[in-house]
Amino acid sequence: MSPNEAALFASLYEEHQRHVYAYCRRRVTADIVDDVVADVYLAVWRRISDAPTADGIRPWLYRIAYLVTSNHWRGASRRRKLESKLESIGVSSGVSIPDQIIVREEVREALQILERLNSNDREIIKLSVWEELSNPEISAVLQIDENTVRQRLFRAKKRLTREYEQRLEQRLEKSAAPAAQKGGER
DSSP: OOHHHHHHHHHHHHHHHHHHHHHHHTTSOTTTHHHHHHHHHHHHHHTGGGOOOGGGHHHHHHHHHHHHHHHHHHHHHHHHHHHHHHHHTTOOTTSOHHHHHHHHHHHHHHHHHHHHSOHHHHHHHIIIIISOOOHHHHHHHHTOOHHHHHHHHHHHHHHHHHHHHHHHHHHHHHHHHHHHHTTOOO
16 A cells, blocks of 8 residues: 555545444444444455545445445344254354264264154154144145144154164264273273
8 A cells, every 4th residue: 555545544534434433333233333344444445546536435435334234234144044044953153162063963963863764754854843834734735634743743753762862872882892892991
């Protein structure tokens, strides 16, 4: 950046900072407005050589602020969607990384077990758990009686639980096997 560009940036900041701040404050929450304004001025810093003449400065700054706040909202929307997806599989942003890894492993394992069930069991569990449909709604989708839905869902969950418990027992046996081969731990 040339000395002239640095001086232009400083004068733009001094003259328009409160306007840019107010613009951003009306579009984002108070807890992040300082970060958004900083991002606006970072973009201004990077594009200072594109700055228009004096008459077009404020609209140019507002355009940059508009793009930065729009980008913020898109990012926030993606984060909310990701958090929602993570929460739907039992992972929360407030959960520690090691706990999230354990939960993800358990979810992966449950999905593998689900895939081993027959297609009718898989579908009724997915409609109930993933799609969050009620028994009457599942009845309409599968075109079967509501009592049949209740029975099939109960049996499918029971089979899924049994498969999961068997997998857990196998894992525990494998982890205990090395100690048993050595004669146990002392």
